[in-house]
Amino acid sequence: MKCPFCSSENTRVIDSRPADDNNSIRRRRLCDECGKRFTTYEKVETIPLIVIKKDNNREQYDRTKIEAGILRACHKRPISVNRINQLIDDVETEIFNREEKEIPSSVIGEIVMDKLKDLEAVAYVRFASVYREFKDVNTFMNELKKILDK
Structure with missing residues (x-):
C-alpha cells in the first residue's frame, strides 16, 4: 500500500478491525519512510452478474x-x-x-x-x-x- 503523504511503498499494518458496517476491514497503517499513520478500508470486490x-x-x-x-x-x-x-x-x-x-x-x-x-x-x-x-x-x-x- 502506497503512503498518501510521501508515496513510499514501505508501509505496514499496525491494527485491523471490522469497520462499522461489518462489510469491510479498517486497517491502520504506518509508513516506514515518513513515520505518518493513515487508515485504509478493505472491501470484497463483487462483480455484478x-x-x-x-x-x-x-x-x-x-x-x-x-x-x-x-x-x-x-x-x-x-x-x-x-x-x-x-x-x-x-x-x-x-x-x-x-x-x-x-x-x-x-x-x-x-x-x-x-x-x-x-x-x-x-x-x-x-x-x-x-x-x-x-x-x-x-x-x-x-x-x-x-x-x-x-
Missing part, C-alpha cells in the same frame, strides 16, 4: 426470480423449506462459480432443472413444463418418459 434473457435483453441477476420459480414448482410437494433453500443456494453457487460476467437465462434454467431432478420428480416436471414451454401433451409425455427411463 448480468443475465441474458431469451429475447437478448440483459438484466442484473436476481436471486428472488430463481426462488419464485422453484417455490412454484415445489408448491404442495413434500419438500422441506430447508431443502428448497439448500437447492437455491446450490444453484446460486454453481452460477457464481462459473466466474462469468454474463450468463444466459437458459443456462440458469438447465442448472435449476438438473438440481430439481435430483430433489423431486413432480417439482422437476412442473418447472420443466413452464421453462421448456411444453406446447402439447406429447412434449409433456416425452419429458416424463426421460424421467421414467432413469
